[in-house]
Amino acid sequence: MREARLDVALVHYPVVNRRGETIGSAITNLDLHDIARAGRTYGVGTYWVVTPFAEQRDLAARIIGHWTEGYGARANPDRGSALAIIRICSALDEAIAGMSADCGRRPLVVATSARCKGERLDFRDLRQRLAGGWPVLLLFGTAWGLAPELLERVDATLPAISGPGGYNHLSVRSAAAIVLDRLLAGPDRV
Template structure:
């Protein structure tokens, strides 16, 4: 449970941007405290948002235009406050259950209220415990039929956004 900083991967940025675009997420924030990682991330974003990649692949540009790079959680919440006029409800994700855990069904219902929500996904060993405890809700874990429970962040984002924002296929 040591606090570490993970390296960002190009695949995570691209895939989560595409997932965010598919589910009509207003903004996909990449939050990283390290200058070296933010420089790498910004180089990737510049290539696809402004550089050759923007003209080479317009679909990828559209997805990556939803990405904003930010240094910390407080700055992210402040940007959302400025953009919407409201403080976001902050929801974290984890493979463990906490006292303020919310179900997918309950959060899906809450998302309909029109207020801003910020859903945090972690990499490596997940989001630090103090951040988890300070958030409004912690989303229940994604469980499969097996005992293994350590999804890649891009897989978790895809599953979770589909459960929260995807079509209601089961009631047809």
């Protein structure tokens, strides 16, 4: 059996704003750190940071460089080992192509969303796919979430994370941490 390979992509375009309009969002320092640390904890292969804006890609590269090669690498090597799993790219297709090259096959592209597109998977289903050796690319949207034109292109959708009440406004950092825990924590998760 192949080893499970799960990558994460944080999408800054196309996403929607609170009025449902398609926008590009800005890179956020703590999105890089928190999701890289969670990814490193749970054995994520690559954390793809997706933005079409060249200046934003440069900014992300400078932040990552500080922790992987600069002063931060010496002061806090644990942080560098988390940020080292990041790869910056300009569009989702680049992440899919990069992961396909790494794995020798196209990954299953899975969104987390209240709006179901593609196959509906629950967390148990997706754990079984991973255990069976399917590479999986999990998409997370910044701002108010992935835009409809991107959701049209995913292979499957996980249910939105919700608690006992109707409130459903987690930060993308929290949602990513919870989804990785549900998929990858294994028997420790009890």
